[in-house]
Amino acid sequence: MIVSEPISPSVAGNAPHETFILNLGPQHPATHGVLRVKMTMDGEYVVRAEPVCGYIHRMQEKMGENRTYAQYLPNTSRIDYLSAMNYTHGFVGAVERAARIQVPPRAEYIRVITSELGRISSHLVWWGAFLLDLGGFTPLLYAFDDREKILDLLEGITGARLTYCYYRFGGLYNDVDETFLKGARQFVAQMRPRLKMYRALVTENIILRKRLIGIGPISAELCRRYGATGPVIRGSGVPYDVRKAEPYSVYREFDFDIPTFPEGDSMARYLVRMEEMAQSLRIIEQALDHLPGGPVMAEKVPRVLKLPAGDYCYAVEAARGRFMVRLVSDNKEIAYRLKLRTPCLSNLSLFEEASRGMLLADALALLGSLDLVIPDIDR
Amino acid sequence: MNALLAKTITFLDTEPYRLVVWVLIIVTFVAINAAYLVWVERKGAGRFQRRPGPTEVGPAGLLQPVADGLKLMAKQLIVPAGADTMLFRAAPLLVMAPVLMSLAVIPFGRGLAALNLNVGLLIVFALGPINLMAIMLGGWASRNKYAVMSAARVVSQNVAYEIPMLLVVTTMAMVSGTLDLNQIVEQQSGGFWHWNLFRVWVNPLMPVTFLIFYICMLAETNRAPFDMAEAESELVAGAYTEYGGMGFGVFFMAEYANIVLGCSLATVLFLGGWQSPFGLMPGVVWFLIKMYFLIFSVVWIRWTFPRTQFYGLLNLSWKILIPVSLFTLILSAAMIKILRALS
Numbered sequence: 001m002i003v004s005e006p007i008s009p010s011v012a013g014n015a016p017h018e019t020f021i022l023n024l025g026p027q028h029p030a031t032h033g034v035l036r037v038k039m040t041m042d043g044e045y046v047v048r049a050e051p052v053c054g055y056i057h058r059m060q061e062k063m064g065e066n067r068t069y070a071q072y073l074p075n076t077s078r079i080d081y082l083s084a085m086n087y088t089h090g091f092v093g094a095v096e097r098a099a100r101i102q103v104p105p106r107a108e109y110i111r112v113i114t115s116e117l118g119r120i121s122s123h124l125v126w127w128g129a130f131l132l133d134l135g136g137f138t139p140l141l142y143a144f145d146d147r148e149k150i151l152d153l154l155e156g157i158t159g160a161r162l163t164y165c166y167y168r169f170g171g172l173y174n175d176v177d178e179t180f181l182k183g184a185r186q187f188v189a190q191m192r193p194r195l196k197m198y199r200a201l202v203t204e205n206i207i208l209r210k211r212l213i214g215i216g217p218i219s220a221e222l223c224r225r226y227g228a229t230g231p232v233i234r235g236s237g238v239p240y241d242v243r244k245a246e247p248y249s250v251y252r253e254f255d256f257d258i259p260t261f262p263e264g265d266s267m268a269r270y271l272v273r274m275e276e277m278a279q280s281l282r283i284i285e286q287a288l289d290h291l292p293g294g295p296v297m298a299e300k301v302p303r304v305l306k307l308p309a310g311d312y313c314y315a316v317e318a319a320r321g322r323f324m325v326r327l328v329s330d331n332k333e334i335a336y337r338l339k340l341r342t343p344c345l346s347n348l349s350l351f352e353e354a355s356r357g358m359l360l361a362d363a364l365a366l367l368g369s370l371d372l373v374i375p376d377i378d379r
Numbered sequence: 380m381n382a383l384l385a386k387t388i389t390f391l392d393t394e395p396y397r398l399v400v401w402v403l404i405i406v407t408f409v410a411i412n413a414a415y416l417v418w419v420e421r422k423g424a425g426r427f428q429r430r431p432g433p434t435e436v437g438p439a440g441l442l443q444p445v446a447d448g449l450k451l452m453a454k455q456l457i458v459p460a461g462a463d464t465m466l467f468r469a470a471p472l473l474v475m476a477p478v479l480m481s482l483a484v485i486p487f488g489r490g491l492a493a494l495n496l497n498v499g500l501l502i503v504f505a506l507g508p509i510n511l512m513a514i515m516l517g518g519w520a521s522r523n524k525y526a527v528m529s530a531a532r533v534v535s536q537n538v539a540y541e542i543p544m545l546l547v548v549t550t551m552a553m554v555s556g557t558l559d560l561n562q563i564v565e566q567q568s569g570g571f572w573h574w575n576l577f578r579v580w581v582n583p584l585m586p587v588t589f590l591i592f593y594i595c596m597l598a599e600t601n602r603a604p605f606d607m608a609e610a611e612s613e614l615v616a617g618a619y620t621e622y623g624g625m626g627f628g629v630f631f632m633a634e635y636a637n638i639v640l641g642c643s644l645a646t647v648l649f650l651g652g653w654q655s656p657f658g659l660m661p662g663v664v665w666f667l668i669k670m671y672f673l674i675f676s677v678v679w680i681r682w683t684f685p686r687t688q689f690y691g692l693l694n695l696s697w698k699i700l701i702p703v704s705l706f707t708l709i710l711s712a713a714m715i716k717i718l719r720a721l722s
Contacts, residue, residue, distance in 0.1 A: 020524065022524050022525075028615065029611050029612050029615060043531075044528065044531075044689070131685060132612060133612045134612070134685040134686060135603060135604065135606070135610060135611075135612060135685045135686025136683075136684060136685030136686070137424070137428075137682065138424075138427055138428050138682050138683065141428040141429060141430065142428070142429070145429060205684065205685065207604055207684050207685050207686075207687050207691075208685050210687070210688060210691050211685065211686075211687070211688050211691070359688075359689065359690070360528075360613055361610065361613050361688055361689060362688070364612060364613055
């Protein structure tokens with residue numbers, strides 16, 4: 001492809017302006033999974049980056065339309081396997097809203113605790129992987145060390161380490177034990193100094209700051225146009241968080257902030273996630289303090305649910321943004337239509353416009369700062 | 380017994396045998412270092428990351444380099460379709476040769492150098508760029524887009540860092556008044572305050588000069604945080620993407636051999652070579668201690684910092700290192716004149 005106009009300062013004087021296609025992925029160290037980005041490059045500058053999706057498409061929505069709600073429930077934790085708790089929360093919430101099931105308060109509190117633990121573990125994976133993208137290998141192992149503690153805690157109550165199926169329609173699979181509660185408190189106490197250490201060692205590192213500050217700016221307007229949510233839009237200065245905007249579960253009862261940074265660059269998105277971990281710790285601490293007693297499962301939830309006909313929505317704030325489940329029921333045991341609104345697809349779609357004219361390394365830093373989980377894009 | 384030993388040494392010191400002996404010594408030294416620095420790197424990385432590193436092969440994983448070497452040698456050598464076969468095959472050889480040649484002039488101890496050239500410093504820097512050219516050739520000959528981009532990066536990075544490096548070396552040559560590495564070390568005898576690093580009365584900016592040399596050495600050996608040539612999250616494996624088996628192995632070994640060379644040179648120029656820090660018992664041990672300390676710091680930096688951005692790297696060189704090294708050059712020239720006028 002020959003482009004007639006000069007595209008970037010990298011092209012010297014009268015040299016022919018030639019571009020080439022660089023196929024990034026589906027197996028590339030920076031695409032974390034099977035994302036493929038078809039990049040039209042002008043030297044080291046990105047002219048056009050076109051994401052090619054579908055390499056891990058599993059027809060999650062269609063699967064939801066030919067099995068019962070209970071049968072589909074474990075699937076939801078396979079969409080974004082890094083924040084599985086939030087995703088099952090979304091689906092369970094939608095079904096509960098449709099079936100008008102009242103969830104006991106203890107179950108709601110435990111849902112909040114586990115969801116927030118899931119958010120922290122998801123952000124920790126992002127943090128390690130993002131620094132890996134920037135060429136720093138060591139933080140990954142520290143992040144996984146912390147994450148290990150969360151996984152151990154959740155394994156104790158759910159039996160799974162990654163794809164939990166802990167929430168049930170009307171409550172939880174089982175109650176938490178004393179070990180979990182003590183462990184969660186201990187984790188909160190341990191994690192705070194760790195976050196402080198990460199700030200001193202990594203966030204304030206001059207090389208990291210130079211690579212992130214001012215790189216890959218995304219305006220709030222661009223976020224709105226593509227429907228970006230989560231830390232991406234909060235990094236552009238829009239304080240949109242489902243937990244505050246349309247509070248679900250018992251989030252209304254907790255005191256926490258929505259960290260927003262108006263700069264819109266990679267650093268802002270980085271700081272949003274780092275700050276969110278601290279906020280999640282705050283929520284966990286409050287929930288542990290005020291954990292009510294009582295049952296963890298609503299009474300009289302039928303084994304096979306038949307939702308009344310209608311159109312139901314339920315949104316949760318997953319680690320990567322707004323995850324929404326839309327259920328259309330025609331009064332059968334199986335949903336007529338299941339729509340999953342996942343944050344990563346919207347967050348990825350702005351990449352093409354945002355990365356125009358960037359250097360390859362910066363574009364990949366931007367891609368990393370969007371925190372993409374590929375099964376969440378393809379579903 | 381001692382007489383026999385002395386006789387053997389004298390015999391081996393005569394010309395044709397001396398050559399063979401030194402070739403063997405240098406090749407073995409480089410091979411052992413390249414192999415065991417990989418082990419040090421992996422062990423070091425493990426410790427920085429709170430894990431034990433290699434433990435399985437041999438005690439404390441000490442046989443790991445042997446296993447790695449065998450694995451690499453057992454692999455098929457693949458030349459990608461459309462690649463320039465000759466250049467592709469020649470690049471690993473070219474990358475290794477200049478390091479081996481440069482090590483010939485490094486004095487490991489008093490008189491312990493393969494070649495006592497009076498222009499040793501010049502030889503090292505004359506041979507140095509061949510290594511970069513070889514990486515560029517390898518990238519170019521691979522006919523891989525990542526490799527070509529990496530080759531372009533290597534060239535601009537090394538053009539940028541060769542200049543401050545040479546300015547620093549010129550400063551050192553002026554301060555020492557010689558290009559003979561043996562003499563440069565001899566001048567630094569008698570306690571660590573005589574080392575060039577601390578000779579602030581010759582040039583108050585001596586520590587800064589050392590820092591510039593060290594940064595340039597990191598950049599020239601393509602080590603993190605300046606590992607643009609093989610930025611794995613951007614360019615997969617950069618210039619080495621298409622290399623497998625021992626072709627890759629040689630590139631890998633050359634990287635470590637270059638670190639050994641760079642650290643040896645830093646030791647000779649700034650840290651007093653084989654001189655002991657207290658003025659007592661100079662010897663090859665001191666040289667090795669200093670050299671391995673520098674090598675350890677290189678490993679340390681690699682596992683601590685993220686990679687710099689490419690333009691950040693060039694900015695550092697053109698906007699900071701070159702002006703500062705030019706300034707130190709002029710300053711030491713002026714100091715030499717002033718000191719001479721005073722005495």
